[in-house]
Amino acid sequence: MARIFSELEQLLVYRNLLQDEVIKKLMAFAKDECPKLRGDLAGELIVKAEELGLAGNLLNSYIIHLVSFDNNVFSRTAEKTGGKVGASLLKAAAYDITILKKVFRQSQQCGFDSIVLSYNPTYQKRDNNIAEVQDWLLDSTDRYSAEQVAALLCEHYARYGYSEMAGCRAFRWDKQKGLVGVRHIDPIRLEDIVGYERQKKTLLRNTEAFLAGKPAHNVLLVGARGTGKSSSVKALANRYYEDGLRLIEVTKNDLQDLPAVMNAARQWGKKFILFIDDLSFEESELGYKQLKSVMDGGLETRPDNVLIYATSNRRRLIRESWQDRAGDEVHHQDTIHEKISLADRFGITLTYPSPNQDEYLKIVEDIARKNNIDLPSVELRAQALRWEMAHSGRSGRIARQFVDDLISKISCG
Secondary structure: OHHHHHHHHHOOOOHHHHHOHHHHHHHHHHHOOOHHHHHHHHHHHHHHHHHHOOOEOHHHHHHHHHHHHOOOHHHHHHHHHOOOOOHHHHHHHHHHHHHHHHHHHHHHHOOOOHHHHOEOOOOOOOOHHHHHHHHHHOOOOOOOOHHHHHHHHHHHHHHHOOHHHHHOOEEEEEOOOEEEEEOOOOOOOHHHOOOOHHHHHHHHHHHHHHHOOOOOOOEEEEEOOOOOHHHHHHHHHHHOHHHOEEEEEOOHHHHHHHHHHHHHHHOOOOEEEEEEOOOOEOOOOOHHHHHHHHHHOOOOOOOOOEEEEEEEOOOOOEOOOHHHHHOOOOOHHHHHHHHHHHHHOOOEEEEEOOOOHHHHHHHHHHHHHHOOOOOOHHHHHHHHHHHHHHOOOOOHHHHHHHHHHHHHHHHOO
């Protein structure tokens, strides 16, 4: 019965699966159904189950995982074109799906131990993007034909992408590796940021216009530390992941690589927010000129699928000294205009001021309520004010730290 797996060698667009080490063991088992090869394969599947959170029939679950993220001509074309692939390519994908569905049906009868056929991992992970692929491929009612599954997979790749792009909401730029996926992004939501409703509404409106292909602006978020500027940007990646939005974090030291970052983003059909956190420059730093060039659109224009969102604790991004205003340069006004012009490149500037006392206490009460802290309001407010005076002023971050400390004290009795 294991010889059914040898049909995988006939795959067309999903031939990359044959290079996977686990699938190689499966193919060896298909040629020689000896107990040792079965044991090797079962052991590898259990390892993958624990690493990836796979459950049920591990062979089927693992192959579906590979299909969901596979980098092939079908997934690449679907992602780049928004799901517009040629009829022949769609037919080739349907051919492969017929083979895969046959393998899935037969795998239950190939002599694997019941542990492998009904496995429960220590930590089960059910991503929506993989779950829907599983529903299509394992449908026992034949509700979906191979051609219909191919069309659904086409939409799937258009929506989520492939490889790391399908599994990560955010990326970091690495000079050697390029875009590197962030596996554990901060799960912050905009609803978790108390106050700043006008700022959040503007940020949402601009981002949704960007996703809809309408004119949208680069955004500068300015304000006191700990007020939620960075969290607001990160929350967008969580909110619009399924709409095709991804975050690329770029540090100030990476600004010289901006053309390479833009070129990497240009290869995808996804929309990207280039996120520069805590942006500011000293007089001697020249990175701001590279940023200005990219935002102005030098010889190479900024891709249509990229916007720049930056945060800063100061509105003037380049430090300005009194010497600039009364120095010995003949055209000293030119120096001043040069230094303030970078901030002007952002079409939208959102200010996040420090909360007043009432706003600070409201943030504390909201976070405490979400954490089910049952403390009289008078006592909660009094402790929050003592905490604020002992620390560096009022902010959402200070409020979060106070509530975390309160939770720790309560849990310790």
